[in-house]
Each structure stands twice: as C-alpha cells, then as structure tokens.
Amino acid sequence: MPAIFTYNKKEKLKSKKLLDELFTQGNSFVVFPIKIFFKVVENKLPDTTIQVGVGVSKKYFKHATKRNRIKRLLRETYRQNKLSLHELLNNNNKQLTVFFLYIDKELISYQTLENKMKIAIEKLIKQLS
RNA sequence: CUACAAACCCGAACUAUCGUGCUGUGGCAAACAGUAAGGAAAGUCUGGACAACACAGAGCAAUUCACCAGUGAAUAGCUGGUUAUGUUUUAAACAUAAAGAAAGUGCCACAGAAAAUAACUACCUGCUUUUGCAGGCAAAGGUGAAAAUGUAAGGUAAGAGCUUACAAUAAGGUGUAGUAAUAUACUUUAUGGGUAAACCUUGAAUGUUGCAAUGCCACGUAUAGAAACGUUUGAGAACUGCUCGUUCAAGUUUCAGGGUAGGCAGCAAAUGAUUGUAACAGUAAUGUUGCAACAAGAUAAAUGAUAGUAAAAAAACAGAAUCCGGCUUACGAGGUUUGUAGUUAC
C-alpha cells in the first residue's frame, strides 16, 4: 500500500532546465496570494507524473525564517490536497511541472492558505481538462 | 509587595496521527528503526585549523598591534593588577585604541600684540626737543579651547628662574616594597603649548589566496572566426604588492560566438584546540586528571500540519552550508542578584 499524502525528493522540481522552460513557456494564473505556473511536459520526468516547486520572493521577506515558514506551509497544503490532481494525470497519462509562488507581503495562517490551495488546484484541473 | 534599570542564567517540553532530510536494516521495492537546527546559526569585525600555489637572495613599500603580569592554538580576546582622565558622586563604582610631542615635518579657523627662535601698547636708558629715533626688558594688558609654572623676598636703570625659599610638573640617580607596570623617601637637573583615532619614529608580528580553495569522474562543443603582440632584436610566465636579480620561454592577450551548468571526494566525526560531568590547582581567566558520550549534514537546499497533556500559552530575536575560538549587534517570558523610587507593617 503506497502512501498517498507524500511529498518526497522525486516530486520536487529541481532541474534548472525544466524550471527555465516552465517560466518562459508555461502558463500561469493567480489565486491570491498564490501565483501558479504550470506546463505539460512529455516523457521528461523519471518515475513520477508531476514535479512541484515552491518559492517566496526575497524582496518581500528578508529573513530566512519567514521564507522557510511560507515554503513549509505551501508544501504542507499541497501535500494534503494533491490527490485529485494525481488522479487526473494518471488517467490521462500526462506529465506536469508546477510552481507555486507566494506573492503577498504578509505571513498567512495555515487554514486560509489551505482554502486557497484547494481553489487553486481545482482551477488547475479545470484548465488541464 | 509593586515599578524601573543593570548583570547573569535559561531560551520551545511530552504523547498520538499524517509527512520531510540523512544513516542503518531490508528480494535494496514496500516498510521498519535511529537521528535531525542556535545563543546568537546573524554581522563578517577578528584569531586559527584545513587546502592550493610559493618557499636562491637583497632592498623598498603595505597592513596590524602597543601600561605590566598571567592565560590560551592564536596578533584587536579573556583574567588579575598599575597609572592617568572622565562620569556618577565623596566614597567607591563604572568607562576609556594607556609607547614616543626632549628625533624630524606639518597643522592650530575666529579672536588676540603674540598660537611658538614672541614683542603691539606699556616700562626703563640715551639722543632729540612737542613728533619721534636707537637700545634694553618681558612684570601688566579686555582675546581664546590653549598664553611660556605659581606665590613671596632679594635684585635692577627698568625688569626677568637672574638668585633664594616654599609649592607644582617632568626626567635621571640611589634606597625600600613589588615578578613587573608602579608606588614611596632622599637627591640632581629642567620649567620650549597642544595635536600621533596628522605624517611619522621605536618595538613586536604578517608569504599569497580562500572550500565558488583543491583533487577526481562523466557528458558536451567549433581540427571554428577576427584583431594585437611575439619566437634569441624574447611576446609572455614564475619567484607574493613593487624594484633589482635569477630562471623558464613559443605562444600569449582581447573580442565575438558555441557547449556545459551533472556526480564523487573535500564534508560531518569513536580521538578531537570535541561535548558533558566530578575532583584537584589557581584570586581569576584557565589548566590537569578521572568517568561517560559520539550528537544535523542539505544542494531550488530537510523540522511542518492537526489534536491532546498542567489555569493558559508555545510566542521574542531568529534558520546550519568546510569546521572551531573570540568580539559586536538583535531579543520574549520566567528566575536569581544588585541598585533606585514608592507603599504597607514592625
């Protein structure tokens, strides 16, 4: 029985090439305070159907602790709500790269961020299908 | 008891569920077990470890430090002591980048006669005759941050450390105390401002560059282009920054363009300037010995979410990136000590 709510090394978006492609060629939309970049790729991801990255601007949060806090919340909310996205990709046999960028200047609570993340993932599914 | 200030201590517990990095066990798949951020991880101000290069020589430059002793791997640290100054305040405490201004050079605005071989007014002598000229002198003169050590007497034409007495400061000598800085007594000499966080002098020290160092593996590209200089008439390179000197030397430099942007070691610890603890030595910093323990290691970069546990809360400053010592800066709640103020009781 494989774990469902995971977010391990394989699922992280690390390759600089894929990131460059995502930001230059990919599509994007905003569910405030999250900006979502996504791009459908073909046969470039080993052993997984999706790779996800998170980020915060150093401009808005100067201290590393606060940036870490935001990134952890983003990872956690994605982890808790990613199930429907995975099902869609497995059914259609697609591969996807996504990047969640936090664009607010204030810290956020877990509950509100989770709600936003649910909306964002629904919207992403809609755009894909 | 309350409030404020300072110093020190401490600085995010435990359980369950879902997840993350690393390590181990696992047909190396699932899974399980272990472990996982600070006192400042910060600033990069400092001292090292470690690594690469260099290590025939000479000179110059540059940088750092500066009372004494101790401590330590160590050169801005720490501990104890000494002197001076300042602040609070009258008796101690606290703070201070504490060699040299009698080696030399520079600077000292404005004001003031004069800011450093002092001479405008004044005073005295001589000449002249009103005016002034020559010489002497440095007591008095409103300034200034700073004015040639102060007081008294003698002395003189007038005066003057010119002489004497007392006092102050500085330097030397001798004795005493102390490891020493220094203190103190006696004695001799001097009384030529301040500034070295101005140049500088003296003493001590420093090879350069930093893990983006460095070694190895894999993959890929253009046996491609242009310009300049050059092959004994020596471009250029090494010997640290410069010069001399020495050695090597046939390619070197710049521009435009192309490719890659992966991995392993360094690097994460059972032998280390390690951590904890106890005893001993020392005023202390610190050291010695015994016992116990091995404790993050990522690379778009790991610690989170939810619920519960004591009345409640889990907060401030803040996130390791080769590793240690120190300094500096930021900081909540609580505790301890000291001080100040107020209130209550005796």
Added chain:
RNA sequence: GGUCCUGUGGCCGAGUGGCUAGGCAGAGCUCUGCAAAAGCUUCCACACCAGUUCGAAUCUGGUCGGGACCU
C-alpha cells in the same frame, strides 16, 4: 559562502579638521499682449549611534541601507 566599494537637498554632484560649492527641478518676482528663454530672490541636505579633538561631512569604532566582483 567569500572578497571589496559606497552613503551630502526631490535628482546629479564638489568639498586640504574651521560658515556644506554648483547645476537641474520646485515656489515667488521682473520682463511679455500671453508664453518660452533670460535675470533676481527663495526653499529644501552631510544615513544613524558613540568616541578622538577646542572644534568632525571629513579621523576611529559600531549599526543600517545600496552596489560591484569571484562559480
């Protein structure tokens, strides 16, 4: 991660320890029938905190910004 540089009005930019130049911009006036140009006047500054000094934009230390280089 490491090595360095820098901070002067709204903007640019001089400044041997002794009153912070100058230009552009802004405001007012003159000139003009009205504007522009020109002229005159005016306004607004040494990043912050300590120390050295009689006196600090300048010298020294610390703090906070901004920037450059090394792969």
